[in-house]
Amino acid sequence: MRRTKEILTAVGTLACAVGIGFVMQSSDTAEQRYGAAEKQRPVASNGALLEVEGITLTSATLDSEIALPLPDAQVTKAAAPQGLPPAPESHGVAITAACDITADAQAVAAAMVKLALDAACLPNERLTVHHNGMIFTEVTDDKGRLNVTVPALAEEAVFILAFGNGDGAVAQTTVPELSDFNRVVLQWKGAAGFELHAREFGADYGDAGHVWSGAPRDMATAVLGEGGFMIRNGDTDVAEPLMAEIYSFPVAAAAQEGDVALSVEAEVSKSNCGLEIEAQALELRGTDQVKTQNLTLAVPDCDAVGNFLVLNNLLQDLKVAQN
Known part of the structure; x- marks a missing residue:
């Protein structure tokens, strides 16, 4: 038309x-x-x-009123468009002892990444996803889980999933495509x-x-x-x-x-x-x-x-x- x-x-x-x-x-x-x-x-x-x-x-950079995890929780804010935080050694890393939160990243077709978050102590909770300058809001389900597919913006892709109370997790994967x-x-x-x-x-x-x-x-x-x-x-x-x-x-x-x-x-x-x-x-x-x-x-x-x-x-x- x-x-x-x-x-x-x-x-x-x-x-x-x-x-x-x-x-x-x-x-x-x-x-x-x-x-x-x-x-x-x-x-x-x-x-x-x-x-x-x-x-x-x-x-x-785009301003955000949502707090990131504290620096002593092993997460630093990534400056847009570069300056990623140090990559964690494991595929998914929990960053707080008070709440068992884990995240996993898996590269899939079309240079996309499947993110999976498990935060049983934070059901129906708002969080932000940060990746190489990109940032968006998501919400966990009633079991504290989140599954979302995200376009990668870096071959060594690091994702920060941050709750407003400072809890969160980091996940990393390689996206060769x-x-x-x-x-x-x-x-x-x-x-x-x-x-x-x-x-x-x-x-x-x-x-x-x-x-x-x-x-x-x-x-x-x-x-x-x-x-x-x-x-x-x-x-x-x-x-x-x-x-x-x-x-x-x-x-x-x-x-x-x-x-x-x-x-x-x-x-x-x-x-x-x-x-x-x-x-x-x-x-x-x-x-x-x-x-x-x-x-x-x-x-x-x-x-x-x-x-x-x-x-x-x-x-x-x-x-x-x-x-």
Whole structure:
């Protein structure tokens, strides 16, 4: 399904000041882009283009109010995008004597990692998962267990699973397939409304090559070299969760060559209208170090609810060469 309405470009000094493409689209345009399901989205009252100000890009780390385990508990916070904590000697390490907590990491297909946490003394408890600058919120089940699949961002992958009371565990595994993939992470806190979009090889919104949370594909697509896939980590059922969307493309097994257009988008909603919202982007290309940049965006007032803010050039498009 293709867009039929012209994209409007934001006015003022915003776009040229930060060097990124920034547009706002109406709810009618959103329906053309995302499909009939968007008919339920609220429509802006006037449909007029608003002047938007306040985008800031920095290299700072994403702030988190969730406490990490104490340093004397054998865990240190990993600086984004590098500076991982020392790798534990064993595959899974408990880091507190008061509560028997263990974690295990296992590399699986598509450079993904299966994490398993066992914390019987902490059922239904919020925790954060940290990995090479990526961070997201999860919750244990009623038996204190957690099983989650996470895209690796380092070949020697170290994961910190931290509870708010200082308890937690560390797990490590080797991910030899990581160099076969390019990865892009978009992470944020709460109901900011951010979305990561990838349009492969000239695909338009709604086409088969448009990959986003509404059409994420699965790991099999990448394993077969047919295209990329997206996964979202984080539990939206908790208050102010830390969320991460990760797009992975199998550059080593790509069946065709060309570009993958990447964009960051945010819907203007009742939860974010008139506020400043923040996100962080992590980009991993081949054997390069993870590139990190933060985004601070001033959302238009609430009469623009239902519109979308689109940042076309915040992320560098992927260049894919056929092997």
